[in-house]
Amino acid sequence: MTTELLIILLIAVVVVAGAGIGLLVSRKNRGLPSPRDLDQITERTIDHPEEPEPGPVDDGLLEDDFVELDETGAPATETTVDEPTAPAVEAPEPPQGRMMRLRARLARSQSSLGKGLLSLLGGGKLSDDDWEEIEDTLLAADVGVGPTTELVENLRARLSTEGVSDTDRARTILREELIGLVGPSLDRTLHSTGDDGAPGVVLVVGVNGTGKTTTVGRLARVLVAEEKTVLLGAADTFRAAAADQLETWGERVGVPTVRGPEGGDPASVGFDAVKRGITEGTDVVLVDTAGRLHTKAGLMDELGKVKRVVEKQAPVTEVLLVIDATTGQNGLTQARVFSEVVDVTGVVLTKLDGTAKGGIVVAVQRELGVPVKFVGLGEGADDLAPFDAEEFVDALLA
Numbered sequence: 001m002t003t004e005l006l007i008i009l010l011i012a013v014v015v016v017a018g019a020g021i022g023l024l025v026s027r028k029n030r031g032l033p034s035p036r037d038l039d040q041i042t043e044r045t046i047d048h049p050e051e052p053e054p055g056p057v058d059d060g061l062l063e064d065d066f067v068e069l070d071e072t073g074a075p076a077t078e079t080t081v082d083e084p085t086a087p088a089v090e091a092p093e094p095p096q097g098r099m100m101r102l103r104a105r106l107a108r109s110q111s112s113l114g115k116g117l118l119s120l121l122g123g124g125k126l127s128d129d130d131w132e133e134i135e136d137t138l139l140a141a142d143v144g145v146g147p148t149t150e151l152v153e154n155l156r157a158r159l160s161t162e163g164v165s166d167t168d169r170a171r172t173i174l175r176e177e178l179i180g181l182v183g184p185s186l187d188r189t190l191h192s193t194g195d196d197g198a199p200g201v202v203l204v205v206g207v208n209g210t211g212k213t214t215t216v217g218r219l220a221r222v223l224v225a226e227e228k229t230v231l232l233g234a235a236d237t238f239r240a241a242a243a244d245q246l247e248t249w250g251e252r253v254g255v256p257t258v259r260g261p262e263g264g265d266p267a268s269v270g271f272d273a274v275k276r277g278i279t280e281g282t283d284v285v286l287v288d289t290a291g292r293l294h295t296k297a298g299l300m301d302e303l304g305k306v307k308r309v310v311e312k313q314a315p316v317t318e319v320l321l322v323i324d325a326t327t328g329q330n331g332l333t334q335a336r337v338f339s340e341v342v343d344v345t346g347v348v349l350t351k352l353d354g355t356a357k358g359g360i361v362v363a364v365q366r367e368l369g370v371p372v373k374f375v376g377l378g379e380g381a382d383d384l385a386p387f388d389a390e391e392f393v394d395a396l397l398a
């Protein structure tokens, strides 16, 4: 009897356990209710993030030519062309008159350099102490020792022979002398026209953080405002964000960007950009380069190679060096290194707004023997002004 009872109990346990497992398996097969079903069940409304639709990822990139750079020993790097995708393009402001519009941005240079000098010079007969103060004012504004001595000598000679005692005359003399120092007859045009139908090729070089990428973007706007067709080459491949940043600048004015993979060969990007510029009959190709100032030899290799490789397609018509005006002597040291590495043909001085060091315009021209062609006077898209000696001095003395 006991044995029979035990057998019955055992069968009962097996049946109950089997039913339980069956229930679990069937629930598993049906799947648990989704969060939304649970909401309906519980009549609670909870926001759940939409699940992404599966499908092909469109990154907006197009395949471009694969470039072999055997002769230079450069690794072949695949570049892509990012056509502008934004439908609405902006109409950039024409470059003429920008310096006048932005002259108030030179306020700090104005008060320390222009107004400081005027108040000293307009005060009648000047003592040696006054002249020393004039010298200090010029040096503090980063004019540089040589140009300061030259200016003071010229002013002394003119003021003593002409015997000036009124402010207006002092202003006129100072204006003339400052304009002479800045160089009114230097060729400050952007050399952006290629020969024999080839595009103009502008290489933009400089240390990262000086405003190089911003400058390339703004130059594109200047050229678009002049009704030129433009192509950008994102040869700063060391920081992915630099290419993205450049592409955004281009998109705003309907200008495409040729870019390579992060860490790819900058020379390949330059090569492809110019190649495409030739094929499409583009007026100007602007190439943003990387400015890692790690070692002079490294920089020389990199920039030298970009230029050499690009010139297999078309001559470089301009090499613009971007210098941050707020860095003073440091900026001049950078300028020296870059000019030893590449043939710099023009300077862009950024961040001239809000610095008291407006005299750097003179110092950098003397240092490199090349003209300042553009100045950055703010963070706005069209705050890059073609440099003009007279307008600059007038803004200082306003």
Ligand SMILES: Nc1nc2c(ncn2[C@@H]2O[C@H](COP(=O)(O)OP(=O)(O)OP(=O)(O)O)[C@@H](O)[C@H]2O)c(=O)[nH]1
Pocket: 207, 208, 209, 210, 211, 212, 213, 214, 215, 236, 239, 242, 291, 349, 350, 351, 352, 353, 375, 376, 377, 378, 379, 383
């Ligand atoms: N106030 C002022 N800011 C400027 C000017 N030009 C550039 N900047 C700012 O300087 C910062 C650096 O500019 P970038 O163009 O990123 O500098 P970069 O040299 O290309 O540096 P990387 O992209 O790191 O290579 C940005 O915040 C710009 O808005 C200028 O003329 N005035």
